[in-house]
Amino acid sequence: MALLAKIGFGLLGTAVAGAGILLSQGFVHVQVVQKQENGTHLHLVLPALAVPIALQLVPRHDLAQAAAQVRPWLPAIDKAASVLGNSPDGPLVTVTEPGERVSVAKSGGSLFVDVNDPREHVYVSVPLATLQSAANVLASRAEPD
Numbered sequence: 001m002a003l004l005a006k007i008g009f010g011l012l013g014t015a016v017a018g019a020g021i022l023l024s025q026g027f028v029h030v031q032v033v034q035k036q037e038n039g040t041h042l043h044l045v046l047p048a049l050a051v052p053i054a055l056q057l058v059p060r061h062d063l064a065q066a067a068a069q070v071r072p073w074l075p076a077i078d079k080a081a082s083v084l085g086n087s088p089d090g091p092l093v094t095v096t097e098p099g100e101r102v103s104v105a106k107s108g109g110s111l112f113v114d115v116n117d118p119r120e121h122v123y124v125s126v127p128l129a130t131l132q133s134a135a136n137v138l139a140s141r142a143e144p145d
Contacts, residue, residue: 025049026110026127033121048130055137063138070138077135081128085109 025048032042093104100117115122
């Protein structure tokens with residue numbers, strides 16, 4: 001019985017440590033609401049650490065075009081994420097027109113984008129570190145095997 005308890009505690013400890021590592025980088029939150037009748041309503045919350053891991057699992061040929069497009073922008077993405085990481089929290093950009101609103105803000109190491117127009121409402125929040133690592137993984141996938 002004591003052996004089973006030790007095994008159980010070992011498994012529980014491993015699960016808790018794994019969950020802690022997985023959740024340590026924060027979350028990516030995506031919400032899309034189409035405002036038309038029978039429109040799509042997507043609400044997705046994922047551990048941020050899963051994004052670069054998932055990109056590694058996608059076959060190279062499926063990411064080739066996106067990887068080639070992001071490669072020239074990698075220095076800008078790295079620099080922007082670094083500068084934003086050291087900047088104070090608050091709104092970065094707000095654009096308001098009749099019936100439309102776009103806002104980009106930084107808070108607690110994450111970037112928040114909120115777009116609201118007559119057809120849909122899109123909200124995305126992502127840790128800045130995840131943007132950097134995802135861009136790096138994507139750019140590395142443009143290289144031949």
